[in-house]
Amino acid sequence: MRETFVAATTALLDEDPRTALVLADISAEAFAPARRRHPDRVLNVGIREQLMTGVAGGLALTGLRPYVHSYAPFAVDRAYEQLKLDLGHQDAGAVVVTIGGSYDGSAEGYTHQSPGDVALLGTLDGWTVHVPGHHDEVPAMLREAARHDDRVYVRLSVQENSQAYPDGGRLRVLRRGGPLVVAVGPMLDPVLEATAGLDVTVAYTNTPRPLDADGLRALTEGEVVMVEPYLAGTSAAAVSSALEGRPHRVTHLGVGRTEIRRYGSWQDHARAHGLDAAGLRKSIVDFLG
Amino acid sequence: MTATAVHTDRLGPLLHRITGDEKHAPSAHSTLDVLWVLYDRVLRITPETVDAPDRDRFLLSKGHGPAAYYAVLAAKGFFPESWLDDLAGWDSPLGHHPDRVTVPGVEVGTGSLGHGLGLGVGMALGLRAQGFARTRVFVLVGDAELDEGSNHEAIAYAAATCLPITAIVIDNQSSTHGWPGGIAARFPGWDVAIVDGRDRNKLERVLSPRHDRPNLVVATVERKGS
Numbered sequence: 041m042r043e044t045f046v047a048a049t050t051a052l053l054d055e056d057p058r059t060a061l062v063l064a065d066i067s068a069e070a071f072a073p074a075r076r077r078h079p080d081r082v083l084n085v086g087i088r089e090q091l092m093t094g095v096a097g098g099l100a101l102t103g104l105r106p107y108v109h110s111y112a113p114f115a116v117d118r119a120y121e122q123l124k125l126d127l128g129h130q131d132a133g134a135v136v137v138t139i140g141g142s143y144d145g146s147a148e149g150y151t152h153q154s155p156g157d158v159a160l161l162g163t164l165d166g167w168t169v170h171v172p173g174h175h176d177e178v179p180a181m182l183r184e185a186a187r188h189d190d191r192v193y194v195r196l197s198v199q200e201n202s203q204a205y206p207d208g209g210r211l212r213v214l215r216r217g218g219p220l221v222v223a224v225g226p227m228l229d230p231v232l233e234a235t236a237g238l239d240v241t242v243a244y245t246n247t248p249r250p251l252d253a254d255g256l257r258a259l260t261e262g263e264v265v266m267v268e269p270y271l272a273g274t275s276a277a278a279v280s281s282a283l284e285g286r287p288h289r290v291t292h293l294g295v296g297r298t299e300i301r302r303y304g305s306w307q308d309h310a311r312a313h314g315l316d317a318a319g320l321r322k323s324i325v326d327f328l329g
Numbered sequence: 330m331t332a333t334a335v336h337t338d339r340l341g342p343l344l345h346r347i348t349g350d351e352k353h354a355p356s357a358h359s360t361l362d363v364l365w366v367l368y369d370r371v372l373r374i375t376p377e378t379v380d381a382p383d384r385d386r387f388l389l390s391k392g393h394g395p396a397a398y399y400a401v402l403a404a405k406g407f408f409p410e411s412w413l414d415d416l417a418g419w420d421s422p423l424g425h426h427p428d429r430v431t432v433p434g435v436e437v438g439t440g441s442l443g444h445g446l447g448l449g450v451g452m453a454l455g456l457r458a459q460g461f462a463r464t465r466v467f468v469l470v471g472d473a474e475l476d477e478g479s480n481h482e483a484i485a486y487a488a489a490t491c492l493p494i495t496a497i498v499i500d501n502q503s504s505t506h507g508w509p510g511g512i513a514a515r516f517p518g519w520d521v522a523i524v525d526g527r528d529r530n531k532l533e534r535v536l537s538p539r540h541d542r543p544n545l546v547v548a549t550v551e552r553k554g555s
Contacts, residue, residue, distance in 0.1 A: 060454075060455070060458065062451075080454070080457055080458035081458050083454060085482070085486050086485075086486060086489075088482035088485075088486060090443075090447060090478075090479040090482055091447045091450065091479065091482035091483055091486055093447070094444060094446075094447020094448050094450065094451055094479070094483070095447060095448075095450055095451035095454060096451060097447075097448050097451055098447070098448040098449060098450060098451020098452035098453070098454065098455060099451045099452075099454060099455040099458075100451075100455075101436070101437070101448070101451070101452055101455070102382070102451075102452050102455030102456055102459065103382065103455070103459065104455045104458065104459070106451075121441065122444070122447070122479075125438070125441055125444055126444055126447065126448055129428075129438050130429060130430075130437060130438055130448070131429070131430050
């Protein structure tokens, strides 16, 4: 996904003179050709994530469309107040594109992990959150974001599904059956494997904010399983709001709050958080009874 | 009598109309002369050009105690003087920290310290990328505000990239631990001028010339609380 992001954003910078890119050293090498062609619009501020976001706000206030990129723990966790004030409070927008959410940085340790990025953005107003499940879903998100000035978050991950659904903004039904299981982004493949042979409806979205509330209401008969690749319960308020006034039972599966002080691969961490197919199947079967 | 003098004399009464934020009176009044010189003699901005893409940008980073800022903007016609009478009231566009969305002429909403310089750097970069070579960016910062680390990110980056931006630091010695070596020592690689923040002619002399690299003006005023 990271390579797709670099290629798509490089092309956007060539085509649209309104676009700009702000980096804080991460991926700077990959964007070197773009920077040579557009030195005034491809900016690397060094290891300064607060400044990166402030610069994005300033660029937006002069009419440009800034793309901002770093590891999720730096772009979101560290610079949270800049996202809140230098973008939101200024009524300005940017496209924040991250890598290293949740446990993608498994070998790097917890300093390089951010399971809470989408939850943090959930405290702020007006963010569209894209969680692509396949690299072919990424270019359309980036291109669409160039056409307006709103606040957009694109969460790239190393975990990918085997198939792309570029129109995955609304809940898209992939299997029809009983209770609804919603898979966000890269959780789709493990969910499909986990629910093989179970009488459930499986729906997919790569845009959990704003959550497709109409779709959720239409597909929910009474029970909902939310499966997200970041902090468990991140979408609890959005689901509750969508189903307000209707009897329903819901469980939220995702990354646990407890730091797992182990390295290993992202697959190891997925297993530890119960987000591999076997762990998901157990949780879903336990919940549905 | 010049038009300038007439306006200047009106600032006092305008300031007196603003009540309710006395806690921040020292920081509000510390900026008065700098703000007046900027809006009266330096900035290319008027109420008619608040949305012009090539207007000069002034960013009040030190968003607390904006009474002088509001008084100057009112005196220059950016909004009606009557707005000054209901500071931070329910129906008032003017709060204890200014909001760019509600106050004409205000470029950034500030209050939380350490945001203006980063935004100003972004504006300078955005203006340059769009070819607005004449447009200047000024950011007013308090000396205690320099304690915020985010400012150092902006200061170092502007110096390293020779970005044309002017930071004005109001020095009323309000930083808890101060700055060994003085404020200018915190701005390596910047052009530096240190002036009496109450001397309008000297302020004009240091603020008017264009710099093609980062430029620091330290405006020294009476110590906070003195």
